[in-house]
Amino acid sequence: MYVGLGMSGGAGLAFINLKDKVIQAKIVYYGPGRCGKTTNLEYIYDKCRLQINSEMVTVKTQGDRTLFFDFFPFDMGKISGYDVKIQLYTVPGQVKYNSTRRLVLKGVDGVVFVADSAADRRNKNIISIKNLEENLKLYNKNIRDIPLVIQYNKRDLAKEGIEILDVETLENDLNSELKVPSFEASAVEGDNVILTLKKIIYDTMSSLEKQLKQEP
Amino acid sequence: MILGQKQLDKIDDILTANLIGSGVQSVMLIDTAGNVIASINNGNETVDLYSLAALAAANFGAMSCMAKIVGEDEFSLLFHKGEKENIYFCKVNEELLLVNIFNNQISLGFLRLKMSKVVEELVELLGL
Numbered sequence: 001m002y003v004g005l006g007m008s009g010g011a012g013l014a015f016i017n018l019k020d021k022v023i024q025a026k027i028v029y030y031g032p033g034r035c036g037k038t039t040n041l042e043y044i045y046d047k048c049r050l051q052i053n054s055e056m057v058t059v060k061t062q063g064d065r066t067l068f069f070d071f072f073p074f075d076m077g078k079i080s081g082y083d084v085k086i087q088l089y090t091v092p093g094q095v096k097y098n099s100t101r102r103l104v105l106k107g108v109d110g111v112v113f114v115a116d117s118a119a120d121r122r123n124k125n126i127i128s129i130k131n132l133e134e135n136l137k138l139y140n141k142n143i144r145d146i147p148l149v150i151q152y153n154k155r156d157l158a159k160e161g162i163e164i165l166d167v168e169t170l171e172n173d174l175n176s177e178l179k180v181p182s183f184e185a186s187a188v189e190g191d192n193v194i195l196t197l198k199k200i201i202y203d204t205m206s207s208l209e210k211q212l213k214q215e216p
Numbered sequence: 217m218i219l220g221q222k223q224l225d226k227i228d229d230i231l232t233a234n235l236i237g238s239g240v241q242s243v244m245l246i247d248t249a250g251n252v253i254a255s256i257n258n259g260n261e262t263v264d265l266y267s268l269a270a271l272a273a274a275n276f277g278a279m280s281c282m283a284k285i286v287g288e289d290e291f292s293l294l295f296h297k298g299e300k301e302n303i304y305f306c307k308v309n310e311e312l313l314l315v316n317i318f319n320n321q322i323s324l325g326f327l328r329l330k331m332s333k334v335v336e337e338l339v340e341l342l343g344l
Contacts, residue, residue, distance in 0.1 A: 015247070015252075015253065017224070017253070018221070019221050019224045019225075024251045024252065026250070026251075054264050054266055054267055055264065055267065057267045057270065059271075059274075068274055068278075069270075071270045071271075072267070073266040073267075085266065087250065087251075087270065089270070099281055100274075100278070103274055103277040103278065103281070104274065106248060106249045106273075106277065107247065107249020107250070107251065108249075
């Protein structure tokens, strides 16, 4: 049996193939341009090669900026007899690529919002999380309901003498209403990258389990 | 959408009989979010299905947006020609796509004929 969970009209959500015993769930790394979404995926790809039976797909521009998305399937192994594949995606962060961001969000099951801790990026973070909320709405999804983890990236910039926002300010700007799990991180150094991933996978799988129980 | 074991088996049968039996190397039924629902190949194809599905869904989405920009509802032919391998995409309904990989031994016209039959059978099977 194959179960596609989802609202009518939107793309189906995670897919659970009861015949082949495979679950596919889609997790998207979202955030403003140059906040470190691709760097997160590159770190995971590098550290978890045994769980990734695939090349990392990147669709980039000449200037090494993400044009469409980065992607690889992350093999979680067997959970209750099911082969769980987490599809990890990034979106292009630049404002002008909103239509491609929307395409990547289709069928999303969980989101990591990567915020840039640099002080001069404060406004870009706020614009981007609002953009996430609007784009989710297009698929009948509410930012308050979808599994979401916020990562305050680039904490390492302080060491280089670059002014960063304190966590309280970031929480106030981005998480005061949502109150979702958040982590300080440095994708370049790998700090808390895996922790962020584990948390979003855990929340996404719990949410899918709940939705599956509600299916008629 | 819930597909039972019988329906999944029937999907495999439809794809095998019409496409693999006609010389298509590999065919995948995917959804527009990039998930793989069914995939069949002739035993000689070793492509990375999950990456291909992610890119195919994105490519299809991009093409649909481009069609709208130029005032079309959709482009009816989505075909990429390579030196040896070709890819042909075909929409089943708003949620489902078929992705075929085939070589130059099959003509695109023949494949399109086969494909319209497959879409008809899938639509009937799935009650779309």
